[in-house]
Amino acid sequence: EVQLMESGGGSVQSGGSLRLSCVPSGFIYSSWSMAWFRQTPEKEREGVACIDYDGSSSYAPSAKCRFTISQDNANGTLYLQMNGLKPEDTGIYYCAAARGSYYNENGPLPKNFHYWGQGTQVTVSS
Helix, strand or coil: CCEEEEECCEEEECCCCEEEEEEEECCCHHHEEEEEEEEECCEEEEEEEEECCCCCEEECCCCCCCEEEEECCCCCCEEEEECCCCHHHCEEEEEEEEECCCCCCCCCCHHHCCEECCCEEEEEEC
């Protein structure tokens, strides 16, 4: 059974930093793509960053230059380092996984990902 367990969310002030983690289990992460998505009550779920099984990464325009996605090759743990946080970054952040490559230059697309974590709340205050 594929499971994704996120952690690391919290409340920070504008300009602050957070690092999210996602621990995968139940699949061979080395041949899967993994990604981070964000959702708020006002918006549909949107892609933030993705890392392909070959190590290539992509970001939504709003995340470029501020966020960094990475993966621990030893255990597959996915990270999202978020710097320079803004109030508009507030939302529930979800880790997701999909078998194969789903590279998209402007960040991951929800329709391509089949497995989801429960989410972790990020709140950025001004």
